[in-house]
Amino acid sequence: MPTIDDFHAWPDAHGRFGNYGGMYVAETLMAPLAELTEAYLRLRDDPEFIAELDRDLKHYVGRPSPIYHAERLSQHVGGARILFKREDLNHTGAHKINNTVGQALVAKRMGKPRIIAETGAGQHGVASATVAARLGLKCVVYMGAVDIERQKINVYRMKLLGAEVVPVTSGSKTLKDALNEAMRDWVTNVADTFYIIGTVAGPHPYPLMVRDFNAIVGREARAQMLEQYGRLPDVLTACVGGGSNAIGLFHAFLNDADVRMVGAEAAGEGIATGHHAASLAAGRPGVLHGNRTYVLCDDNGQITETHSISAGLDYPGVGPEHAFLKDAGRADYVGVTDDEAMEAFHLLARTEGILAALESSHAVAQAIKLAREYPKDGIVLCNLSGRGDKDVHTIAAREGVEV
Amino acid sequence: MSRIDRRFAALKAAHRTGLIPFVTAGDPSPEHMVALMHALVDAGADLIELGVPFSDPMADGPVIQHASERAIAKGVGLNEVLGWVTAFRQRDTDTPIVLMGYLNPVEIHGYARFAQEAVQAGVDGVLLVDCPLEESAVLQPLRDAGLQQILLAAPTTAPARMLQLCELAEGFLYYVSFAGITGAAHLSTGDIAARVADIRAHAKAPVAVGFGIRDAASAVAIAGFADAVVIGSALVERLAEAKDAEEITVRVCEFLAPIRTALDAH
Numbered sequence: 001m002p003t004i005d006d007f008h009a010w011p012d013a014h015g016r017f018g019n020y021g022g023m024y025v026a027e028t029l030m031a032p033l034a035e036l037t038e039a040y041l042r043l044r045d046d047p048e049f050i051a052e053l054d055r056d057l058k059h060y061v062g063r064p065s066p067i068y069h070a071e072r073l074s075q076h077v078g079g080a081r082i083l084f085k086r087e088d089l090n091h092t093g094a095h096k097i098n099n100t101v102g103q104a105l106v107a108k109r110m111g112k113p114r115i116i117a118e119t120g121a122g123q124h125g126v127a128s129a130t131v132a133a134r135l136g137l138k139c140v141v142y143m144g145a146v147d148i149e150r151q152k153i154n155v156y157r158m159k160l161l162g163a164e165v166v167p168v169t170s171g172s173k174t175l176k177d178a179l180n181e182a183m184r185d186w187v188t189n190v191a192d193t194f195y196i197i198g199t200v201a202g203p204h205p206y207p208l209m210v211r212d213f214n215a216i217v218g219r220e221a222r223a224q225m226l227e228q229y230g231r232l233p234d235v236l237t238a239c240v241g242g243g244s245n246a247i248g249l250f251h252a253f254l255n256d257a258d259v260r261m262v263g264a265e266a267a268g269e270g271i272a273t274g275h276h277a278a279s280l281a282a283g284r285p286g287v288l289h290g291n292r293t294y295v296l297c298d299d300n301g302q303i304t305e306t307h308s309i310s311a312g313l314d315y316p317g318v319g320p321e322h323a324f325l326k327d328a329g330r331a332d333y334v335g336v337t338d339d340e341a342m343e344a345f346h347l348l349a350r351t352e353g354i355l356a357a358l359e360s361s362h363a364v365a366q367a368i369k370l371a372r373e374y375p376k377d378g379i380v381l382c383n384l385s386g387r388g389d390k391d392v393h394t395i396a397a398r399e400g401v402e403v
Numbered sequence: 404m405s406r407i408d409r410r411f412a413a414l415k416a417a418h419r420t421g422l423i424p425f426v427t428a429g430d431p432s433p434e435h436m437v438a439l440m441h442a443l444v445d446a447g448a449d450l451i452e453l454g455v456p457f458s459d460p461m462a463d464g465p466v467i468q469h470a471s472e473r474a475i476a477k478g479v480g481l482n483e484v485l486g487w488v489t490a491f492r493q494r495d496t497d498t499p500i501v502l503m504g505y506l507n508p509v510e511i512h513g514y515a516r517f518a519q520e521a522v523q524a525g526v527d528g529v530l531l532v533d534c535p536l537e538e539s540a541v542l543q544p545l546r547d548a549g550l551q552q553i554l555l556a557a558p559t560t561a562p563a564r565m566l567q568l569c570e571l572a573e574g575f576l577y578y579v580s581f582a583g584i585t586g587a588a589h590l591s592t593g594d595i596a597a598r599v600a601d602i603r604a605h606a607k608a609p610v611a612v613g614f615g616i617r618d619a620a621s622a623v624a625i626a627g628f629a630d631a632v633v634i635g636s637a638l639v640e641r642l643a644e645a646k647d648a649e650e651i652t653v654r655v656c657e658f659l660a661p662i663r664t665a666l667d668a669h
Contacts (some may be wrong), residue, residue, distance in 0.1 A: 014537065022537070022538050024538055026462040026555065027556060027560060027579065028583075030559070031560060034561070170472070171472070187586060188582065189584060204665060256539075268442075287510055287533065289459070290461075290533070294505070299511065300482075301511035302456075302480070303507070350463055383458040
């Protein structure tokens with residue numbers, strides 16, 4: 001792969017990040033995707049749209065989110081300073097709202113009265129239902145039957161917000177199947193429906209659009225670092241399922257060659273067991289859900305079932321920009337097991353009084369590992385992408401506690 | 404002239420509408436797959452669309468989705484599918500076969516390797532649902548080996564793009580009758596007729612219409628303005644519980660023969 005001079009120049013006009021990305025969809029979706037691309041590229045540079053989005057992010061989402069020096073955790077680990085970008089403090093409790101606020105405004109400008117979404121952990125479903133309620137749009141959320149079972153609180157939250165939650169019972173009954181079903185809905189109802197994809201996957205322009213809407217995380221963090229610490233962090237880390245919070249944090253720093261980046265994928269019960277969701281660390285290039293990227297599949301090309309304690313990371317593909325960054329050597333992607341994530345969850349709760357989402361707990365575990373690699377004046381900046389309230393039942397069940 | 408081109412030329416000369424059944428390879432049973440393919444031809448199929456099972460068939464409805472899941476559970480992959488085509492060709496060298504499916508199984512198999520093996524097996528064309536024109540550069544090894552790439556056109560396809568598809572069409576152009584997934588049941592033949600007439604006037608290849616055709620009546624309604632009709636979900640559903648080769652043959656005949664008769668009487 002040739003040296004990349006400007007990581008901000010991607011994707012190209014066809015939505016390709018080097019060998020990855022693109023538009024691998026049925027012919028029926030080519031026109032709606034072209035319409036969406038055209039609308040989004042226009043709005044992206046429209047001062048009125050940008051002002052409206054900024055207003056919503058400030059007054060509705062509660063941005064900017066702080067960066068927080070976790071002193072007790074850092075002390076406990078005994079290495080570099082660990083800082084958290086507190087996306088868990090956003091309205092609805094995760095970074096997902098950055099994207100749904102943006103896409104809902106695009107939907108409104110495009111005159112689409114109905115929005116659909118897929119969700120794994122339920123955070124994106126809740127964030128979609130939230131913005132739909134606020135803008136008076138009808139909202140249907142597709143969710144795997146397995147995920148509905150392990151994320152009951154979020155399912156109920158979506159219903160309280162007026163959304164219809166449709167259980168998906170095909171395939172592995174998780175996020176990937178919810179995405180298939182949402183695509184089927186969209187292909188059937190393209191005239192009046194806007195599909196809010198929740199991660200940086202799917203066909204172009206979604207990986208671009210979702211990344212743009214989440215890139216505020218890294219833009220803020222970069223400015224906050226310079227303002228509060230007078231320097232950039234040594235290393236960034238974030239969890240990677242589809243990869244939206246990770247690319248959100250990474251993107252503003254991509255051209256800062258001295259800032260290292262490590263994505264934490266779900267290693268589940270351990271990569272060697274086969275029960276994991278580490279597409280970049282253990283997968284191979286393939287085509288899934290409208291883009292070329294790293295996927296977990298067998299020798300027949302069948303997408304394999306994944307495992308992670310966290311529903312939001314339980315996905316056999318990953319955003320194409322991450323595949324691109326991996327091949328370019330700009331970011332590393334490593335696995336964090338269920339057990340490591342749980343341990344980090346508890347440590348963070350007890351040292352800092354923060355209940356992190358299980359997804360984000362993977363990043364916390366990785367931040368702890370990285371902190372040990374650097375001297376005390378080093379800085380590890382970790383995206384604390386969501387809060388853990390939604391996960392208390394899963395954690396209690398895993399630990400044999402009845403709530 | 405390719406096997407597909409020869410078949411459509413013969414249909415045109417005989418003033419007949421082509422009948423293209425779709426079956427999911429390996430469903431209802433891998434061991435009777437070759438018998439099923441011959442039964443399709445005996446019942447009047449002009450061309451066979453063989454679905455390569457994929458775990459995440461985004462453009463398919465529940466019937467074909469479940470058929471794919473059943474086939475995958477029985478270990479069916481491209482190697483098996485190509486094996487059945489090879490076996491089928493021992494007795495039938497005339498009926499064109501198009502493999503229909505999604506890109507990932509071919510990508511993982513390897514494009515060059517797939518192209519060579521498919522041609523050797525006797526496959527004539529491929530229809531890769533999630534590989535639109537823009538991404539089809541990866542299919543060059545398939546074209547080089549002589550496999551025809553069947554393109555899809557849809558009601559949402561913009562006019563300029565439609566002309567491009569018509570220009571590049573080879574084998575046949577597959578017109579998706581409505582914006583939706585396979586097996587859904589709402590056909591508005593008036594709208595389709597106007598659109599297909601327009602496409603036929605420009606297309607460099609015959610036009611087949613699929614999605615939503617379930618029986619003789621809906622096939623005949625389309626036959627008036629298409630070169631061929633494709634029937635998938637209704638047939639796959641009909642075959643789902645057939646237990647042995649005999650039952651498969653009987654069901655194929657009961658389902659397909661009336662459609663053939665109706666098309667020929669039309």
